[in-house]
Structures are given as C-alpha cells and as structure tokens.
Amino acid sequence: MxxxxxxxxxxxxxxxxxxxxxxxxxxxxxxxxxxxxxxxxxxxxxxxxxxxxxxxxxxxxxxxxxxxxxxxxxxxxxxxxxxxxxxxxxDIRLDPETHHAYQQxxxxxxxxxxxxxxxxxxxxxxxxxxxxxxxxxxxxxxxxxxxxDPAFRHEFLATxxxxxxxxWPLAPSHGQVHLRLPCPQCGWAEKRAERTRLLRTGSGGADFSAVCTDHGDYEIAVSTDTGTYLDLxxxxxxxxxxxxxxxxxxxxxxxxxxxxxxxxxxxxxxxxxxxxxxxxxxxxxxPMVLTDTGAKLSKSLIRDGKVPPPPGTHPWMLDVTEWPGDTDSYVDALVWLVGKMLADPKHFYRSYTAQELDRIMTARPGPVTGVRAREMNLYRRYFDLVATGRKTIEVRVQYPNLRTLKAGDHIRFVCGRDEALTRVMRVARYPSFEEMLDAEGPARVNPDSPREQQLANIRRIYGPEKEALGVLAIEIKLLDSIT
Ligand SMILES: [Zn+2]
Incomplete structure (x- = not known):
C-alpha cells in the first residue's frame, strides 16, 4: 500500500x-x-x-x-x-546568600x-x-x-x-546526585541538591535533611507510602x-x-x-534533527537569538503548533516520514538535518485518497468475516481514542498484510457485552458463532476492567478489501 x-x-x-x-x-x-x-x-x-x-x-x-x-x-x-x-x-530563583538555584x-x-x-x-x-x-x-x-507508586519508591530506596x-555514574564530575525533596511548607527545592544529605536509611525508608531559602533546615522521611515528593x-x-x-x-x-x-x-x-x-x-x-553545523536543532538557542534558524527550518519544526493544517494532517505527515525511515534500519539508525527533512517532506506525495481511515487490527477469523461483508458489527471497548468515533468515519481493518476499508454507519454504546449482544443481535457480530460462545470469546480478549470502560458496537459497511 x-x-x-x-x-x-x-x-x-x-x-x-x-x-x-x-x-x-x-x-x-x-x-x-x-x-x-x-x-x-x-x-x-x-x-x-x-x-x-x-x-x-x-x-x-x-x-x-x-x-x-x-x-x-x-x-x-x-x-x-x-x-x-x-x-x-x-520557575527558578537564586538563594540570595549561597546563590544556589532553587526550583519549583x-x-x-x-x-x-x-x-x-x-x-x-x-x-x-x-x-x-x-x-x-x-x-x-x-x-x-x-x-x-x-x-x-510504592514500587517506584521501593526501587529508589533500594539504591x-x-x-x-x-x-558517581549519576554525577560523574562531583558525585552529588540531584535528589530533590521539596520543602514541605513551600514546595521549592534546591535544584542541584547541594545541601541535601542522607541521614539514615533502612528497610522501612530513609531520612534526609535539606535547606529551604525561606524556611531554613528541614528533615524529610521517604518511605514507600509517605506522600513526600521525590523529584529525581x-x-x-x-x-x-x-x-x-x-x-x-x-x-x-x-x-x-x-x-x-x-x-x-x-x-x-x-x-x-x-x-x-x-x-x-x-x-x-x-533519529536526531540536526542543524547544518551538525548540532541538535535547538528551539531555545534560536529563540534566544544565539544561532540563526538553519537552512530548511520551518516554524513547525521548532513548534509543532505552527503546522499549517489540522492535527490529523500533521500526524499523517509524520507517520509517512517516520514510516519511510523505519522501512530500512540504515534510514532509521542515523540523524537528519532540518534541510534534508525539508527536502523529504517537500517531495512527499499527497494523500492517495481523500479518506483518512482509523486502523484497527483483527484476528484472522474476524477479519475474514469483515472482508467478505458477513460481519457488520465490530465490537470494541471504549478506549479514550475511540470517544470521537462517529458515523461517516472510515476504519481500515488489518490482519497481517490484508486490509479491509469500511465506513462507519452507526456507533452505539452499551454498559456490557451482554446488553450489546441482546440489542444488536449476535448474528451481525459473528454469523458463525452462537451467542454464549461469542460472549466467552469477547471476554477472553477484554477483561472486566476493560468492559467497565463501556462497550461500543460499531456498525460498518465494507467499501473495499485488499487480500
Ligand atoms: Zn520552604
């Protein structure tokens, strides 16, 4: 394709x-x-x-x-x-006496x-x-x-x-790790943790001391379940x-x-x-995006006037909200570009100058069809039913990215290298798989399988926590299939 x-x-x-x-x-x-x-x-x-x-x-x-x-x-x-x-x-400010940086x-x-x-x-x-x-x-x-998360804090305490x-590996120049434990009163912390000390550590947790510009010396306990913030x-x-x-x-x-x-x-x-x-x-x-000097393209250096924008730099390369088009058209362009890079390890495990990216993106062919289709993967037995037009209801749980799915959208079902393009005719939402099957009729979900068998199969794919997100019945019409 x-x-x-x-x-x-x-x-x-x-x-x-x-x-x-x-x-x-x-x-x-x-x-x-x-x-x-x-x-x-x-x-x-x-x-x-x-x-x-x-x-x-x-x-x-x-x-x-x-x-x-x-x-x-x-x-x-x-x-x-x-x-x-x-x-x-x-925000960052300097301690008036020590000139140590503090950050929030x-x-x-x-x-x-x-x-x-x-x-x-x-x-x-x-x-x-x-x-x-x-x-x-x-x-x-x-x-x-x-x-x-207690597991994250446990992993930290274990080090x-x-x-x-x-x-020494974490701070090879001076051995002072930047372990920030913000002041419990104001939430500010010494950026480079110059005055943060480990007082004691044991199986239950660790105690540290640190210094706040406004509130002076403080001690702070870190354990797996305390609420103290751990800013590493x-x-x-x-x-x-x-x-x-x-x-x-x-x-x-x-x-x-x-x-x-x-x-x-x-x-x-x-x-x-x-x-x-x-x-x-x-x-x-x-891949890194580089300037013509071979340095990484840096938005802040250009913004601060320290270097001019290198040849081929478009405003959207520095700030993607400047892209001249909507989010889908930006994503389609990126998917095309990165897809080309990934197609060969030689193209992916390397870097690109802004100028070279500009050349590639400028030569990018326009979309083949006017249709932007969502892609969904299907197991072979379901894909074959969709690709022959026998399955007209696709069932999903309501993942966040499906909340905007509506009639008129297109879905490209994929199984291995085979594809089937469909149009969404209707989207219905149900609290459970059982209610969905009762309302839609099991034959439209899968003409070859009885209701109870379908329910068991669906529940093997989606556990109770997924079902709790809500169930979508997506009525589809087959437009084209490439198998
Ligand atoms: Zn403070």
Whole structure:
C-alpha cells in the first residue's frame, strides 16, 4: 500500500547497527526471544513545559509505528506508554546568600487540572490521532503519579544502600546526585541538591535533611507510602524507571528515546552495573534533527537569538503548533516520514538535518485518497468475516481514542498484510457485552458463532476492567478489501 512512497529517495550509508539487522523493529527481538511476555510497551517520556518541537514528534511517532510493527512481526500485543514529566522546572530563583538555584516544578506550581490541560493542549490530540492512524492504544502517566507508586519508591530506596557506588555514574564530575525533596511548607527545592544529605536509611525508608531559602533546615522521611515528593534528576529518574520496568515479567518495556540519549544512557548503564538485579530494558534511539553545523536543532538557542534558524527550518519544526493544517494532517505527515525511515534500519539508525527533512517532506506525495481511515487490527477469523461483508458489527471497548468515533468515519481493518476499508454507519454504546449482544443481535457480530460462545470469546480478549470502560458496537459497511 506504500508503493507511492518510493518516489522520494533517502540515501543512507551502512552502519554497525543497521548492518546487523533486516528490520528496524528487530531491536526488540532478542529480549522477546529470551522472555515469555504477553505484551510490549513502548515508553516515551516528554517534558510538558511548552509546545513540542519536531524531534519530540519523531520520537512519539516512532513509538506508535514500532508498536504497530511489533504486533505484526511478533504477534504480541503492543501499546505506547507516555510519561508526562510534570516535574519540569516551572520557575527558578537564586538563594540570595549561597546563590544556589532553587526550583519549583510544574506539579507544585499548578493544580492538577492545569497540568491535565497542558497535556491535553499539546499531546492528547496528537496521541488520539496517532492511535487512530496506527491501531495502537496508548496510556498516559505523569511523573508525579509515577513517583507516588510504592514500587517506584521501593526501587529508589533500594539504591540508597549503594549510593556511594551509584552517585558517581549519576554525577560523574562531583558525585552529588540531584535528589530533590521539596520543602514541605513551600514546595521549592534546591535544584542541584547541594545541601541535601542522607541521614539514615533502612528497610522501612530513609531520612534526609535539606535547606529551604525561606524556611531554613528541614528533615524529610521517604518511605514507600509517605506522600513526600521525590523529584529525581534525569539520570537518576531513568535508572529507577528502567529498573522497575526490567522487573516486569508480563510486559516488556522498550524505551524509545531521542538519539542524543545514546550518550546519556552510558551513564545509566554504569549505574545499573553497580546494582544487583536485572539488566536494563531494551532501548531504541530515534533519529536526531540536526542543524547544518551538525548540532541538535535547538528551539531555545534560536529563540534566544544565539544561532540563526538553519537552512530548511520551518516554524513547525521548532513548534509543532505552527503546522499549517489540522492535527490529523500533521500526524499523517509524520507517520509517512517516520514510516519511510523505519522501512530500512540504515534510514532509521542515523540523524537528519532540518534541510534534508525539508527536502523529504517537500517531495512527499499527497494523500492517495481523500479518506483518512482509523486502523484497527483483527484476528484472522474476524477479519475474514469483515472482508467478505458477513460481519457488520465490530465490537470494541471504549478506549479514550475511540470517544470521537462517529458515523461517516472510515476504519481500515488489518490482519497481517490484508486490509479491509469500511465506513462507519452507526456507533452505539452499551454498559456490557451482554446488553450489546441482546440489542444488536449476535448474528451481525459473528454469523458463525452462537451467542454464549461469542460472549466467552469477547471476554477472553477484554477483561472486566476493560468492559467497565463501556462497550461500543460499531456498525460498518465494507467499501473495499485488499487480500
Ligand atoms: Zn520552604
């Protein structure tokens, strides 16, 4: 179906990694072979301070497309997990005496509704659109929710017994890890934790002392279930997040990160080596967007007038809200671009200048049809019923990205390389599968299977917690099938 893409040529030299594999998604295969997980989660983390730039969209789009390729290639379930870093600094000020920087996070400065609005404004629309375009579901979790999780806090506390070993990889120049424990009275914390001390640590938790500009010395206890906020700087946070992920035997976490992280992860690996337990989870580094000098394209350097915008830079590359079109058209363009990169490991495991991206995007063919279809995966036995027009009701639970589904939309059902394009005639919502089958009639859901059998099959796919989201009956009309 992507034959028209071939008009635009990308030329990439070979490299060590690309030379070792046939498909970009083969990065996931070694760990899948070594474990028996049911599901793969592609994890992306993004600071929520301000509008995303193109590099952020590249990472996110790659995560969705890798999840889609994982489902098809390895026949396991795959989702995208989005970590919204609401511990990004909202405000910074200097202590008048020591000149140490103090910072307040977005979480401490804003109410949870305002954080949710920020995520909604910059990301939820894009993620809904990516989910539709790829047939991959996603989950969003804030850093603040993550650090409150007892398992995350336990993983952190477990590193304190070896703090003397891990503090050097986490802060190789001075050994002072940026472990921020905000003042309980005002929520501000010393940015580089110069005066934060570990007083004692044991099986139940740890006690620290720190200094607030306004409120003086304070002591703070961290345990698995206290509410004290644990603001870990980037490397430490990634160490804890990855160690927690590596212990999950049901879901394989794959970290998807911008290419500049390849350098930073060397230190995370060094910290892993100092601790007992599992090795780091697999990581996939996505192409960096570079200027003509070979430096990473930086919105802030250009905004502050320190460097001119490099050749080929469009405003939307620095701030994706400048894209001249709606969210779906932006996502379609990104899916096309990243799809081209992923098509060959040589094109994916490399970086691109803004100028080269401009060239590729300018040569991009327009949409083949005027139809933008959501993609949904189906098991073979159901796909064949749809592709022959015998199944006219598709059943789903109400995932967030399906809340806007309506009559007139198009759905492309996919099974392996086979596709069936359908039009949505009607969407009905029910509190349970039983009520749905009673109202719609089991024969329209599956003409070959009795009601009780269908109910059992559906419940094997969707557990009670998924059914509780609400049940959708989607009436479809077959337009075209390619098998
Ligand atoms: Zn204070």
């Amino acid at each position: 992507n034959g028209h893409n071939d008009a635009v040529e990308i030329i990439s030299p070979n490299n060590v990694l690309a030379n070792a594999m046939l498909r970009s998604v083969d990065m996931v295969r070694p760990r899948l072979q070594a474990t028996s997980v049911d599901r793969v989660a592609f994890c992306v983390g993004t600071q929520i301070n301000g509008a995303p730039h193109m590099g952020t969209s590249l990472v996110q789009t790659a995560a969705f497309l890798l999840a889609k390729a994982t489902k098809r290639t390895f026949n396991v379930d795959a989702v995208v997990r989005f970590g919204a870093l609401d511990n990004a600094p909202y 996070t977005y979480f401490h400065a804003l109410c949870s509704e305002a954080i949710d609005d920020l995520i909604g404004k910059y990301y939820r629309g894009t993620f809904d659109s990516l989910a539709d375009a790829t047939g991959v579901d996603y989950e969003i979790e804030t850093y603040s929710a993550q650090q409150a 304190l017994g070896r703090l003397d070993q891990v503090r 700087a980037t490397l430490y946070r990634n160490l804890i997040k990855e160690r927690l992920a590596a212990r999950d035997h049901v879901t394989l976490s794959v970290m998807v990160k911008g290419g500049d992280w390849a350098y930073g992860c060397q230190l995370v690996d060094e910290a892993f080596a100092q601790l007992p337990g599992p090795p780091p989870p697999p990581r996939i580094f996505t």
